[in-house]
Amino acid sequence: xxxxxxxxxxxxxxxxxxxxxxxxxxxxxxxxxxxxxxxxxxxxxxxxxxxxxxxxxxxxxxxxxxxxxxxxxxxxxxxxxxxxxxxxxxxxxxxxxxxxxxxxxxxxxxxxxxxxxxxxxxxxxxxxxxxxxxxxxxxxxxxxxxxxxxxxx
Amino acid sequence: xxxxxxxxxxxxxxxxxxxxxxxxxxxxxxxxxxxxxxxxxxxxxxxxxxxxxxxxxxxxxxxxxxxxxxxxxxxxxxxxxxxxxxxxxxx
Numbered sequence: 001x002x003x004x005x006x007x008x009x010x011x012x013x014x015x016x017x018x019x020x021x022x023x024x025x026x027x028x029x030x031x032x033x034x035x036x037x038x039x040x041x042x043x044x045x046x047x048x049x050x051x052x053x054x055x056x057x058x059x060x061x062x063x064x065x066x067x068x069x070x071x072x073x074x075x076x077x078x079x080x081x082x083x084x085x086x087x088x089x090x091x092x093x094x095x096x097x098x099x100x101x102x103x104x105x106x107x108x109x110x111x112x113x114x115x116x117x118x119x120x121x122x123x124x125x126x127x128x129x130x131x132x133x134x135x136x137x138x139x140x141x142x143x144x145x146x147x148x149x150x151x152x153x
Numbered sequence: 154x155x156x157x158x159x160x161x162x163x164x165x166x167x168x169x170x171x172x173x174x175x176x177x178x179x180x181x182x183x184x185x186x187x188x189x190x191x192x193x194x195x196x197x198x199x200x201x202x203x204x205x206x207x208x209x210x211x212x213x214x215x216x217x218x219x220x221x222x223x224x225x226x227x228x229x230x231x232x233x234x235x236x237x238x239x240x241x242x243x244x
Contacts, residue, residue, distance in 0.1 A: 053161035053192065056206035059169070059226040067165040069191075093208055094224045106164045109189075113168060120169045123227040 001077055003122075004149050006115035008035045011080035014141040021055075021090050022047065024082070025066055028103035031080040038105045039073030046072075046103065050090075058092035060123060067104040074105040077112045079119075083132055083141065100132050122152070154185040154240070157200035157218075159209060163191030169226055170204050177233045183240060202239050204232075219243060 011031035018024045029043030045068035050057060058064045080103045087097035102119070106112045122128040131148050135141035156174060160166035167189035174187050190198070192212055200218050207222040219242065221235045 049161050053212070054208045056160060056208040057166060058208075059166060059206065060228065061225060063227075065165050065169075067162060069162050069164065104165050109164065109168070112164075113172070116165070116168055117172045120172065120227055124229060 001111050001115050003079075003115040003118040004146065006077055006079045006112055007145070007149075008032065008037060008078050008080060009142050009146065011035050011037075011078070012142045012145065013082045013138045014135045015085045015137065016082055017085045018082075019086075019088065021050070021088060024084070024088060024098075024101055025050070025103070028066055028080050028082055028101050031082070032078050032103060032105060035078065035080075037074070037076050037078035039075065042068055042073035042105060045069065055090040055092045058090050058095040058098055061095045062087065062098055063095070063100045063102075063123060064090060064098050065102045065104060067106065070105075070107050074107055076105070077107045077115075078105040079103070079112075079115070081132075081141075081145070083135070100129075118149070122148070128152075154183075154202070154243070155200045156185050156187045156202045156204060156236075157195060157198065158187065158189045159192055159195055159203060159205040159213075160189070161192055161209075163189050163194065166206055166226060167191070170223065170232070173226075173229055173232050174204065174236055177229070177236060181237065185240075201243055202236070204236065 032038045087099040158167040158170035
């Protein structure tokens with residue numbers, strides 16, 4: 001599956017004012033629940049994962065990739081994205097504070113790999129990070145991110 | 154050589170690390186078997202090198218493998234330098 005399909009357009013929001021890690025995980029998950037892609041219990045599993053194993057999911061400076069396991073309630077492979085008005089500390093040793101949040105739902109070990117590889121490649125690119133961080137409203141972010149994905153293939 | 158990439162679940166972070174490492178090893182012409190694991194399932198398995206996000210370090214103390222800790226998982230330069238150093242030290 002390609003990133004263009006994994007990323008759910010209605011589950012993209014820009015410059016939200018959220019204050020805690022808990023609120024952020026809840027919102028990133030709620031958007032996937034509303035899209036019918038995960039069950040609400042998947043959100044609890046994402047919270048539990050970070051509580052138990054630490055904030056290792058902050059994969060790069062300011063960027064976190066949240067996820068739990070397929071059996072925790074994934075209906076279909078999915079990815080949501082939100083950016084924050086004000087960065088929030090997740091407790092990571094080097095990559096705090098966070099202002100870009102992805103939440104991933106995988107159905108198995110394979111179907112999201114292609115999309116994940118695309119995303120990882122984009123996250124290393126400064127112009128992609130600018131799209132994420134400089135889009136001031138959700139509509140702009142939704143349009144710009146899909147435009148980026150389409151033109152960089 | 155067996156390289157294990159680790160995260161809490163075995164689907165996101167560890168998969169991303171595996172993809173990048175495979176790319177680096179291919180470019181360098183190094184043969185290794187790379188696989189993503191979740192921490193719970195991995196314990197007890199053998200690997201020559203374990204690659205994990207830096208904040209998993211407390212879970213990997215005393216683990217019998219060369220441990221490579223990565224700060225920025227999308228920074229291929231950091232990953233390349235650390236993984237190639239680890240491979241060199243083992244061979």
